Amino acid sequence: MTAELGHFALILALFVAIAQATLPLVGAHRGHAGWMAMARPAALMQFLLVAVAFGCLTHLYITSDFSVLNVVQNSHTDKPLIYKISGVWGNHEGSMLLWVLILALFGSAVAAFGANLPPSLRARVLSIQSLIAVGFYLFILLTSNPFERLIPAPVNGNDLNPLLQDPGLAFHPPMLYLGYVGFSMAFSFAIAALIEGRVDAAWARWVRPWTLAAWCFLTAGIGLGSWWAYYELGWGGWWYWDPVENASFMPWLAGTALLHSATVVEKRDTLKGWTILLAIITFSMSLLGTFLVRSGVLTSVHAFATDPTRGVFILVLLIIVIGGSLALYAWRGPQLISTGLFQPISREGGLLFNNLVMATATAVVLLGTLYPLLLDAIDGGKVSVGPPFFNAVFIPIMLPMIAVMAVGPLLNWKRGDWRAAVARLWPAMVAALLAAIAAWALVTDGPLLGIIGMALAAWLGIGTLVELSERIRLGREPLARSVSRLTRQPRAAWGMTLGHLGLAVTIAGMTGAGAWVKESIQVMAPGDTATLAGYEFRFDGASTGQGPNYATTMGKFTVSKDGGRAIVLTPEKRVYNVSGTPTTEAGIETMMSGDIYAVIGDQGTAPNGKPGFVTRLYFNPLVGWMWGGLLIMITGGALSLTDRRHRIGAPASSQRSAAAQAAGAD
């Protein structure tokens, strides 16, 4: 009964969405206030209905109702409750339901908080949002129904993929989808603006918080995903340039560019056409990611069960949404007149440079991800473009951007003086030099990139602090006044400072872990020791045990450096009862200087002839900084979101123009 209720609620949501996608749009075109007004209740209703559907599926999972195929395929009675719940979105059908739930959530948020939006803009935004939803409801109902029954019901389920039974991955998809789908807001606003033929500061002020919120979630999602890969895949790596990872990284790059160009639209009334295009591209990248993951056109470590009919459906959806919006852009885009002029060396110029680099980087990742597909399509054989391509192309593109990032915020709007800006950055230059020397002295045999990376991280980090101290006139006014300036900084300004600072910390982490990682693989019998990066790992043996739904072999390592404090690592190798799949749980100790990381593998024979285990030991320098930096970035974004300007939304000027428009429509 619950399954049918959920299914029915989803069908109802489709019909509400169809109404919401058409009537307000027509109403806005004809100036029909009543039709426009129905968008808000419809959006709230839609959310309610999808929430019911989602609640029903969750209930089926919690109660282990094995008469539902989706539950059978992805659940098991022995599974801990948290994974019963996360199992809801740990599969194709359920994750699509989560997708539309979040889409409806954002739509209802506009309906609930959009009281001060011009009515026609609000109606159009909600209609576009709903138009996307219609496509996804049809997709779920026609090709991926999570409520399908299985008769006769088996006694138990197949269990969720053990790799997904992990706290990091339980929250990874919701975060990622809040990001992906959050960009639909910027998209809907962009399309609505194209239809209205008007982009102004008020529009940008509305788009920015939505984009920022989506960006924060996406950053968190990507961070969780890489953290999970780091400790669960057991290879010490944290980014594999896998198609699915790239699918989340491309919208992040484009979204970051959008965030910056929307600032220019808001402050300087220029770069309008570009910003609209970025908004379209950012959401298109989210949709493309969905297509790549679900259609089976590319292989990936975490591919969903693929189905060609789904692929065709998503491709058609993609062509309608992306093709349609780009056609609209080609038609209406030229009418967006920018008024603000600026010199190449200016704050706008810096932000434009950021945009160009981010767009190029997005294109590079897209090319690398799709290259196997493109080559296969022209019968060029099956190839795979791996990390070597991305590292060789992506990193050189990003280096100049990081260099400019410290300078940009010090430039004035409209016309800047780069000599003066660089002159003020002398502490950053000193820091970069010191970091390079330190990196070179500490890791004499490391790659050049390690030295460059550390120098850039120091340059950006200190450069950002220099900009902050300029803003509070540190040293040029009495300290008390500087401190008072510091406390009165708008939160949006803190967002920028923390965002850039976080990136500097992340770059340091990525450089350390990427360039200086140390690893060793060997067979160790109990009592054996191995030395890595100055740490002595003593293997104390392994014991077996039983988890809720798995059997585990837990190894014990005692690690110490120069006779100092002993650290105990307990990596596990688990074999899940139902699927028989083994997973690794790395034993990790995180320190400021890096992580010591141990993995226990299969049984083997040690060099001394005793029975032992294959062990992999790593020292990942500074790796924790990477996620720490992401946290700082997210904090910055969240702080910026609470800025008064965003909360209050559109300022008086747009109220005036809305009133003028309403008067004009009468």
Added chain:
Amino acid sequence: MRGRLIFLLPLCLFLVLAIYFAVGLTKDPKIIPSALIDKPAPEFNLPPITGGTGPGFSTADLKKGTVSVVNVFASWCVPCRAEHPEINKLAKMGIVPVYGLNYKDQPQDALAWLQKLGNSYTAIGADESGRVGIDWGVYGVPETFIIDGTGRIRFKHVGPIVGDKLETVILPMIRQIQAGGQ
């Protein structure tokens, strides 16, 4: 005019990409399961389940001139349990021999499973290592193949045969291949 053309560029780029996607969709980047269709079944010679009775199962069994069905199953696979009554039903109809390919299973588990749910396979081959399954392109159990009298794979069904799948998919396909002559 030039200004307008620039606004058209993103659309053009996207359309080119969409064409590639459309072509890409027609190709499977993984082992192409349909690649085996109309090809001779891979050569193999499997022993029976250790401790069980009956003969093993080899390629020769599939070349006896009659259409046959090969069902890939395992005791650890829950959908197999769901489809097993249908497999028994098909075997009892007597229109085709139904062979079992016991995939990556423990012998004692498999025997207990068959004891409990009934064993109506003509013969079972035990593929403990999963080596033969790889040759057959098995990527999830259960899978069911229909082989014509000359030992060529003519049809593959992925997933459990439950609901009306036996009547609407498997039986018509068997009849069609039987009628089509070998």
